[in-house]
Amino acid sequence: MVSSLWTVSLILASLASAAVCANPRRPVDVQFGRNYVPTWAFDHIKYFNGGSEIQLHLDKYTGTGFQSKGSYLFGHFSMYIKMVPGDSAGTVTAFYLSSQNAEHDEIDFEFLGNRTGQPYILQTNVFTGGKGDREQRIYLWFDPTKAYHRYSILWNLYQIVFFVDDVPIRVFKNSKDLRVKFPFDQPMKLYNSLWNADDWATRGGLEKTDWSKAPFVAAYKGFHIDGCEASVNAKFCDTQGKRWWDQPEFRDLDAAQWQRLKWVRQKFTIYNYCTDRKRYPQLSPECSRDRDI
Numbered sequence: 001m002v003s004s005l006w007t008v009s010l011i012l013a014s015l016a017s018a019a020v021c022a023n024p025r026r027p028v029d030v031q032f033g034r035n036y037v038p039t040w041a042f043d044h045i046k047y048f049n050g051g052s053e054i055q056l057h058l059d060k061y062t063g064t065g066f067q068s069k070g071s072y073l074f075g076h077f078s079m080y081i082k083m084v085p086g087d088s089a090g091t092v093t094a095f096y097l098s099s100q101n102a103e104h105d106e107i108d109f110e111f112l113g114n115r116t117g118q119p120y121i122l123q124t125n126v127f128t129g130g131k132g133d134r135e136q137r138i139y140l141w142f143d144p145t146k147a148y149h150r151y152s153i154l155w156n157l158y159q160i161v162f163f164v165d166d167v168p169i170r171v172f173k174n175s176k177d178l179r180v181k182f183p184f185d186q187p188m189k190l191y192n193s194l195w196n197a198d199d200w201a202t203r204g205g206l207e208k209t210d211w212s213k214a215p216f217v218a219a220y221k222g223f224h225i226d227g228c229e230a231s232v233n234a235k236f237c238d239t240q241g242k243r244w245w246d247q248p249e250f251r252d253l254d255a256a257q258w259q260r261l262k263w264v265r266q267k268f269t270i271y272n273y274c275t276d277r278k279r280y281p282q283l284s285p286e287c288s289r290d291r292d293i
Contacts, residue, residue, distance in 0.1 A: 022249035022257070023166055024076045024154050027224035032066075035225045039065040039191070053221040056194040058084075058091060059214040065094075065193030068225060072097075073187045073237035075227020076245055078152035078163075081111075082219040083120055085145035088113025090198030090209030093218045095151055097188040103130035105183035107160055109151055111144065112137075112201045113216075120144050121270070124162050126172045128181035134284075136170055136292075137271040138264060148221065155227075157184055158251040168253060168261045171290055178285040187230035187237070194218045258291070265292075 031051040038045050044064035046055040056064050077097065084091055091113035098106040106127035111120055123137045142149065152163040160183075162170040174182040194216065198209040226245075228237040236242070244250070253261065265272075273280060274287035287293050 022254050024078075024152065024163075024250070025226065025244055027076070027078045027150070027152070027222065027226070029080075029222040029224060032220075032223050035068055035070075035223050036066045036190075036192075037069055039067045039193070041065075053219065056093075056192070056218045056220070058194045058196060058216040060211045063193060063195035065191060065195070067192075068190040070225075070229040071100075071187035071189050071231045072225070072227035073185075073230045074156050074243070074245060075225065076152065076154050077190055077227060078150050078222065078224045079192070079220055080148040080150050080222040081144070082146075082148045083111055083144040084113055084194070084216045084218050087116045087210055087213045088120075088145075088216060089115045089202040089207040090196055091216050092193075092195055092197045092201050094191070094193045094195070096191055097153060097155070098127075098191060099183070099186035099188045101186070105129070105186050105188060106132065107153055107155065107162075107183070107188070109153075109162065114202055115207060122164070122169070124170050126160060126183075128183055131181070134172075134273050135271065136269065136273065138169060138268040139270060140164065141268060148219070150222065154245060154250065155183070156245045156250060159253075161253070167264065168257050169264050171253060171261065173286065173289045175286040175289050178289070180284070180286045187234075190225065192220065261291075 032054050033051050041062045041064035044057040044062060046057065079095060081095065083093055093111040094109065096106060096108040098104060104127060108125040110123040112123060114120060119139045121137050122140055123135055125132050126134045150165050154161040158174050160172040161168050176182050196209050199205045228243065230237050272292055274284060274292035
């Protein structure tokens, strides 16, 4: 990892000036109730500023979560999140898209807590046709508990891109021609949750949740959704070329974005299934197209 936030800022500034990135449209921040509803443990969700900001609370009795009102087929989805501060070992803060059937598709952000002073781990995963096991893990170049940062997913017929602020941290290209399934025909809801996973989340389950530190609190705002709502416009969602995210500039990363992604991979990646030869003796075919090797 780089030694200082100042160095990181200079690197990001130079990368940004290298080319004009085809970044997604600027998100529109709205109140929680416009796009989301609580999923369970309603009393563990706290509302602030008229619903423009919420907190999820986890204690020894239960976690909590919320989900989108609609189901979407392609689009851009983002949210500002401030992670559980202090000793967060055993906790998982999740932001993900998921379809509803057995052979489900899923696109995951999972933030794995840690002991005080140890960095958060951001795990991403992609499930297609019920198959996952495509984990990648990185450290972040900032402390995600100190301030809000925006986490985003761009999903179209050509690629899935995970963003932290404006930095792409992972791409998953459509490789159906390589016989790799890609999520293109199952609408997905968005889910967010804070829950206890101390059987695996921190050092493989060696570090347990310290309930004396409860409640654990994660904060959210900026509940942006810009997608094709299949529950309303099903017959239009499969029509390509009509939406901004279908346009040519969003079908691949540009040169500056690939450079940023390379920086993340070189400086902050701690696990990539594409390079795990013990677990996967044969290279997964999408890894080459995604430039993960």
